[in-house]
Amino acid sequence: MLQVLINGLARGSVYALVALGYTMVYGILGMINFAHGEVFMLGMFGAVFGIGLCTTLFGSHLVLNLVLGLVLAVAFASGWGWANERIAYRKLRGANLLAPLSSAIGLSIVLQNFVMLAVTKGKVDFPHYYSDTLTKTFWTIGSARVTLLQIVMFASTGILCLGLWWLIQKTRMGTALRATAQDRTAAALMGIPVDKTISRTFVLGSALAAVAGMMVGMYQGVLAFDSGYAVGLKAFTAAVLGGIGNIPGAVLGGFVIGLAEDLTSSTLGSDWKQTTGFVILILVLVLRPRGILGERVSDKV
Amino acid sequence: MKLKTSLLLTGFVLLLSAPLLWGRLDPDYSLGTVALGLDLARGLEFFRNLLPAIALGLLFAGLLRFRHRLPRLPRPARLDQLKERSWAIPALIALLWLPGLFLGSKGLSQATFAAQYVLLAVGLNITVGMAGILVLGYSAYFAIGAYVFAVLQQWIWLPWWMALPVGFAASALMGWLVALPSLRLRGDYLAIVTLGFAEALREILRNGGAITGGDKGIVIAVPHRINGILGLTSQQVAWMAAAAVAVLGVAAIDRIYHSRLGRAWVAIREDEVAAGAMGIPTVRMKILAFSLSAGFAGLSGVLYAGFTVFVDPSACTFEESVLVLAMVILGGLGSIPGSIVGAILLFLIPTWLRDWFPQMQDYRLLIFGMILVAVMLTRPQGLLGSNRHKAELEGAPE
Secondary structure (H helix, E strand, O other): OHHHHHHHHHHHHHHHHHHHHHHHHHHHHOOOOOOHHHHHHHHHHHHHHHHHHHHHHHOOOHHHHHHHHHHHHHHHHHHHHHHHHHHHHHHHOOOOOHHHHHHHHHHHHHHHHHHHHHOOOOOEEOOHHHHHHHHHOEEEEOOEEEEHHHHHHHHHHHHHHHHHHHHHHHOHHHHHHHHHHHOHHHHHHOOOOHHHHHHHHHHHHHHHHHHHHHHHHHHHOEEOOOHHHHHHHHHHHHHHHHOOOOHHHHHHHHHHHHHHHHHHHHHOOHHHHHHHHHHHHHHHHHHOOOOOOOOOOOOOO | OOHHHHHHHHHHHHHHHHHHHHEEEEEEOOOOEEEEEEOHHHHHHHHHHHHHHHHHHHHHHHHHHOHHHOOOOOOOOOHHHHOOOOOHHHHHHHHHHOHHHHOOHHHHHHHHHHHHHHHHHHHHHHHHHHHOOOOOOOHHHHHHHHHHHHHHHHHOOOOHHHHHHHHHHHHHHHHHHHHHHHOOOOHHHHHHHHHHHHHHHHHHHHOOOOOOOHHHOEEOOOOOOOOOOOOOOHHHHHHHHHHHHHHHHHHHHHHHHOOHHHHHHHHHHHOHHHHHHOOOOHHHHHHHHHHHHHHHHHHHHHHHHHHHOEEOHHHHOHHHHHHHHHHHHHHOOOOHHHHHHHHHHHHHHHHHHHHHOHHHHHHHHHHHHHHHHHHHHHOOOOOOOOHHHHHHHHOOOO
16 A cells, blocks of 8 residues: 555655646647647757766766766757747737647647657667666555655655745746746736747646656656557546645646546556546536636636 | 757667667577577668658658748638538538549548548547546547447338437537546546546446447447448448538537637647636536547548448557547647648548558558657647747746
8 A cells, every 4th residue: 555655645746747847838828739749858858868878978877878868868858848839839929729739739749740750659668777766666664665766756856846836936946837837918018028038937837747757768768659548548637636826726736637647547447547537526526617726717708 | 950969869869779680689498598690681670661652751751841932832722711601511511422422442541531530539629628628538438439330220110310419419428527527637547547448448338248249349230320321332321421411420529619619728738727707617628529529530430430330349448549539630729720730640641641652551550650750849839820829838938
């Protein structure tokens, strides 16, 4: 039971990080950034390519290459996130929900297939020389076992969430972000650079997704061009579950989905793991349509 | 967008794709490390394989750029002019049956699948285009139609033509059950519920054990599948059935669209709160749209199962849902001729690409995604969409 809890929290922290990207974009633009799962996947590949580059340049330094790999992955995914917004979404801002969503679906298909064609159709192994220290160091608590990587996943999600909270509540940029989310036109009239603020939101969300991507790459040991789809879908479910547009809600939703999945696989078998998240989502939406922490939104006339 | 910005953006994207295209991972399995090498040939091959598509894209962009100098295309014939003549629909069915007599078996099966996609696209158009409800998991209802037929025919005598109403009813009922709790939600939540239902359904089909046949699926028994009769081959019968059901389905939806019901849907799409204030029972109308739309997917599912004589969980994938959604969007939301054209184009273009440029087989989806983005950016109302809808899609200028 404790083991299920530990695995679920580790998995949930990944969903939480990716869900933040969905919820921030939704909060500011009111659109579902369907390609966010693909940015997560690009972050995974960015980490492996970055580590490969560092190995070629500096030899196999464990810590240096891991840190540089993370930095490169974050930069890579953020670049893609920025470009996605600039190319596929900016022109459709303010349009009806369907136009940017279709564009995002198209973009997600493009990115997935591009990685498939450019890198490989098969799976890529995460270089285990770099992940071994994290995955093979573990402590036992009773009958359960917690690896260093799981602690790192949980802790870094906590730190990043606190950092994000500070950024949004305490800095100038965060004020601009909140103002833009509240009323874009009024924010522009107050001299807030709306375009820049929206671009920054995408960069921020993509950076968080890249961190999650690198950790999942180490956790699972393999990555593929379609790894982003399932994680993206579940993270989005988590964001809706917590109340989309609500940042603490996304984190809470991520943990709920992660825990529920591991609970199902330990009780009903892993065949049903994929189904649980959606069943919970449907139940929550039926009983509480705005999500767990969502505010009541009345329709505008 | 200015030329300079677009060039800078293109350069930036090329820079970002460069490591993926030209980098080569050299894993060292004994140590577990990885090195990054350079592979110039592979990146070039990527662009070489894409060459036909790039050329076509540039040609198309050029045509768009200078479209006002081209002769204007005739407006598509309006379906509502046809319906005033009672002989039009039987005549159309008879006309569509003719190619069945001389087309080869490959052409016929492509035409049959195209007709099934037309049915799907026109059905999805009811919810997405007319009532303005986004559905991301439409393939679930297609799968329900196919599976209800496949499962029932194992136990009772149920030839495909008898299964058509059964499949329609089962899918419509399931659509009604899903819509009942979820249509009270706002649009974006609803989309994810339909998607979640499709994902959950696929898992249920895969884990359904003896009833659904698991990953292996179910084979339709010989007397129940679409067989040849009266000297016609089974492919000819399948085409005739698909064409007839598609024509009747399109005619039915067209009649509904121009009725009180259809106008209620459009009113809900344009402004739900105002529609409610005018006395339209919005929730009931939306549930009806959803359920009817699901029923048409069920019809298509039965035709599909009867023709391919086999169903498996791959009938219920997200790709399939997105493909049908793209057909509706490309053709033009809310436009019935648009959905028909969109379905035929998006089904046939990938098929032809595969036949004519075999090296582009794997690039199909990539090109497909690019077309979807490009259409949204340049013509969000779709190929045959109305100008009125265009204004709504682009939104008010900020």
